[in-house]
Amino acid sequence: MATTEEVKKLASLARIRVADLELKKFTGEFDAILAYVGQLEKLDLPKGSGAQKPALRNVMRADGEPHARRAYTEKIAEQFSAREGDALVVKQIISHD
Amino acid sequence: MTKLNELTIAEAAKGLRAKEFSVRELWDACVAAAQAKNKELNVYLEIFDADEVAIAAAQKHIDDEGEKAPLLCGIPLAIKDNLLIEGKVVSAGSKMLENYRATYDSTVIKKLKAAGALFIGRTNMDEFAMGSSTEHSAFGKTLNPHDTNRVPGGSSGGSAAAVAAHLCIAALGSDTGGSIRQPAAHCGITGFKPTYGAVSRSGLIAMGSSLDQVGPLTKTVEDAKILYDAIVGVDPLDSTTITNGLYPAYPTEKKLRIGVPRHLLGDGVDADLLAAFDAMLEKLKAAGHTLVDIELPMSSHALAAYYVIMPAEVSTNLARLDGIRYGHFKKGDTLLDDYILSRTEGFGEETRRRILLGTFVLSSGYIDAYYKKADAARTVLRDEYTAAFARADVVAFPTTPSPAFKFGEKSDPLSMYLEDIFTVTANLTGMPALSIPMGLVEREGGKLPVGIHFTAPHQAEERLFALGKAVEKVQQS
Numbered sequence: 001m002a003t004t005e006e007v008k009k010l011a012s013l014a015r016i017r018v019a020d021l022e023l024k025k026f027t028g029e030f031d032a033i034l035a036y037v038g039q040l041e042k043l044d045l046p047k048g049s050g051a052q053k054p055a056l057r058n059v060m061r062a063d064g065e066p067h068a069r070r071a072y073t074e075k076i077a078e079q080f081s082a083r084e085g086d087a088l089v090v091k092q093i094i095s096h097d
Numbered sequence: 098m099t100k101l102n103e104l105t106i107a108e109a110a111k112g113l114r115a116k117e118f119s120v121r122e123l124w125d126a127c128v129a130a131a132q133a134k135n136k137e138l139n140v141y142l143e144i145f146d147a148d149e150v151a152i153a154a155a156q157k158h159i160d161d162e163g164e165k166a167p168l169l170c171g172i173p174l175a176i177k178d179n180l181l182i183e184g185k186v187v188s189a190g191s192k193m194l195e196n197y198r199a200t201y202d203s204t205v206i207k208k209l210k211a212a213g214a215l216f217i218g219r220t221n222m223d224e225f226a227m228g229s230s231t232e233h234s235a236f237g238k239t240l241n242p243h244d245t246n247r248v249p250g251g252s253s254g255g256s257a258a259a260v261a262a263h264l265c266i267a268a269l270g271s272d273t274g275g276s277i278r279q280p281a282a283h284c285g286i287t288g289f290k291p292t293y294g295a296v297s298r299s300g301l302i303a304m305g306s307s308l309d310q311v312g313p314l315t316k317t318v319e320d321a322k323i324l325y326d327a328i329v330g331v332d333p334l335d336s337t338t339i340t341n342g343l344y345p346a347y348p349t350e351k352k353l354r355i356g357v358p359r360h361l362l363g364d365g366v367d368a369d370l371l372a373a374f375d376a377m378l379e380k381l382k383a384a385g386h387t388l389v390d391i392e393l394p395m396s397s398h399a400l401a402a403y404y405v406i407m408p409a410e411v412s413t414n415l416a417r418l419d420g421i422r423y424g425h426f427k428k429g430d431t432l433l434d435d436y437i438l439s440r441t442e443g444f445g446e447e448t449r450r451r452i453l454l455g456t457f458v459l460s461s462g463y464i465d466a467y468y469k470k471a472d473a474a475r476t477v478l479r480d481e482y483t484a485a486f487a488r489a490d491v492v493a494f495p496t497t498p499s500p501a502f503k504f505g506e507k508s509d510p511l512s513m514y515l516e517d518i519f520t521v522t523a524n525l526t527g528m529p530a531l532s533i534p535m536g537l538v539e540r541e542g543g544k545l546p547v548g549i550h551f552t553a554p555h556q557a558e559e560r561l562f563a564l565g566k567a568v569e570k571v572q573q574s
Contacts, residue, residue: 007453014412014456015419015433016449017441026450032511033454037401040470045477059336075200079423090421091432 002030101126103263106320110168113159120156120171120215123266127173127217131264138240140259142178143186144218155213168323170213175265177256178219179226180311181300182206189302190222190234190252193418193425193443203300204335205269205311205328212327217265220255224445225415226276226304228252229516230507233447238504241283244543247501250280250516256314257284267315267324271301273308274403275496275520278532281314282496282548285534287565288314289321292555293527294339296325297332305410306337308403308524318533318565325558344555347490349563355381355551356391356489365518366498370547373536374495377549380571386564391485391492395478396522402478403521404514405458405471411448412455418443450510479526486554491564494519496532496548500540523552531561533568 007027011018018026073086082089101123104112112118124147135141155171176182179189181199183206188194202210209216223233231239231254241249242262249258253270257280260268270277272290281288289312296311303309313324331338357378362371382388420426420439427438444452458467485492496519507513523530535549549568553560 010453010456010460011449013460014416014452015436015440016444016452017437018449018453022446026453029450029510030454030457032509033404033514034457036511036514037405037458037467037471039398039401040405040474041466043398043470043474045470045473061333061336072200075198076422079197079200081421081423081426088422091435093432 002027002034100130100263102130102266104266105316106168106172106267106323107317109172109266110170113171114163114166120152120159123171124152124173124215127265130262131217131259134262134264137245138242138258138262138264139221139237140239140255140262140264141175141218142188142190142221142236142255145185145216148215151210151213151215155215158213167212167327169209169327171215172266173215173217174209175217175220175256175259175268176206177253177268177270178222179271179302180206180269181302182216182219185219187219187302188236189225190236191224191443191445191448192235194302195235195425197423199300201300204297204332206300208328208330214327220253220259220268222255223252224448225302225411226252226271226273227411227447227451229275229279229513230502230504231255231280232504233445235445241501243285243545244501244540247503247545248283250283250501252276252280253314254280257281257286257288260284260286260314260316267313267320269311269324269328270314271304271309271311272524273305274407274517274524277312277314278496278520278530278548278550279516281532282534282546282550283501285546286314286316287318287321287534288312288532288548289325289561290523290530291325291329291558292339292344292529293524294337294343295529295556295558296328297330297335297338299332299334303414305407306414307410308407310524318531318562318569321531321565322562339556341556347554347557347560349557349559350490352385352387353490353560353564354387354389354488355564356389356485356492358391358393358396358492358494360392360394361396361494361519366495367500367538369538370495370499373538373547374549377535377568377571378493381567384567384571386567389489391489393478393481393485393492393522395474395481398474399478399522399525400514400518402471402474403517403525404454405467406475406525408451408455409459409468410455412452412459415444415448415452447510475525478522482522482526482528482552483554490553490560492552494550495535496520496550500538500545500547519550526552528552528555529558529561531565533565534572535568
């Protein structure tokens with residue numbers, strides 16, 4: 001059983017605010033969804049399953065072939081919530097006190 | 098004569114080469130149809146202005162090279178709103194990205210541009226591709242052209258409805274748990290999800306990175322292959338793309354063994370839909386293909402595994418959206434408030450629900466019970482499919498348990514999730530899968546399309562195209 005406190009905690013971890021009314025609704029729905037996916041807990045799987053290496057591996061490549069300087073600068077900076085020149089403006093998080 | 102917007106890619110390419118009509122006339126016919134119908138159906142979130150340079154270039158390419166020009170040259174396509182086209186808004190159906198302009202072309206768009214294809218507009222979708230009805234778009238629902246009281250399916254519902262209503266020649270979508278194939282089935286068109294890694298996802302707004310694939314929604318199987326051939330291939334910008342021959346080669350025989358997991362087709366499937374499925378199998382048998390009984394026991398748990406793995410990946414992928422560098426921004430008192438307010442305002446209800454679910458299944462104390470178990474079940478499922486492919490060339494079942502449902506009918510999340518019960522297996526295993534119309538069923542006096550679904554081994558796409566064409570052929574006879 002999920003509790004409203006648990007859902008509130010999850011929301012805070014996910015950087016989301018859930019209104020009180022929605023909290024109740026989400027908690028109820030969570031119970032139904034978790035009851036459904038909970039069938040996995042009872043599943044008896046052969047030993048070692050899940051430990052196989054996938055056929056597809058992460059591929060590393062050497063650095064190289066950089067794009068031209070400033071090719072994307074303006075396009076990216078245009079999307080900033082606040083900017084000073086090419087810099088992204090954010091709130092000060094270290095205080096000098 | 099068929100109207101120009103009603104043509105398939107193959108027909109339009111032929112007509113352009115024979116100079117029966119121009120690229121401009123084809124574009125105008127598609128855009129006029131899109132503009133006339135869009136108010137009613139809400140298929141397109143934006144219909145683009147004509148790109149005169151691209152239209153002229155495509156016409157010149159065809160005039161100069163004739164048969165040698167790419168088949169997609171001058172063909173107007175609809176693009177799902179989660180694929181980046183440089184300079185255009187790409188919102189993923191979310192308020193979070195309502196004003197976000199793509200800073201580069203996704204690789205599939207780059208390839209289509211190189212082939213001379215044209216883009217009519219961006220199509221509606223469930224927010225961040227999460228949903229099976231397009232009801233979760235922040236910009237209103239899309240209506241099913243076959244019955245406007247019903248959903249077109251989702252999440253690529255806009256692309257599917259655009260193709261079905263002939264508001265484009267063909268479309269691209271993305272498929273994480275059935276988001277191409279399920280709307281294709283509900284709208285009576287062809288939908289194809291390639292092998293995981295076959296098509297680059299550079300420039301696709303990510304949902305579940307171990308599941309997502311880009312693929313075509315088309316009027317015919319031939320068209321699906323044309324679009325697929327244009328977008329397939331290794332991409333240095335997506336290290337999960339695969340080379341030819343990564344998996345063992347499977348020959349495509351003329352007559353195929355069709356594996357049918359009868360044990361999965363019990364109570365949950367509508368009787369008339371199952372009858373249409375059986376009738377199609379009998380027709381394929383009469384055409385020389387063989388039916389084989391197979392068992393895929395882990396499939397019964399596939400949806401549960403999917404609804405653990407997918408939200409886990411969703412919560413991780415969407416963590417990047419905080420309003421600071423791009424996307425919806427709401428100023429608060431502290432930096433943390435900035436994040437919380439921007440995310441709370443920017444994300445819709447279903448997105449928030451899945452982020453919370455994902456956060457839950459990944460949290461300490463639950464990760465073993467849910468995520469790791471789901472991952473293990475996924476491996477077993479994949480092994481079962483591989484074993485089944487020793488006896489059968491493809492696996493068949495209906496794409497969905499029911500035809501398109503009415504708006505609001507699946508208001509509780511779990512009943513909506515059950516829409517994906519058949520399609521998720523191909524995403525969990527990474528295998529290619531195709532949905533093709535298999536007939537019509539009657540609901541409240543109207544006729545609704547239903548789809549048959551085939552899965553093939555990794556990189557055995559050709560088998561699906563061959564069988565898909567066989568389905569089209571037996572329907573015509």
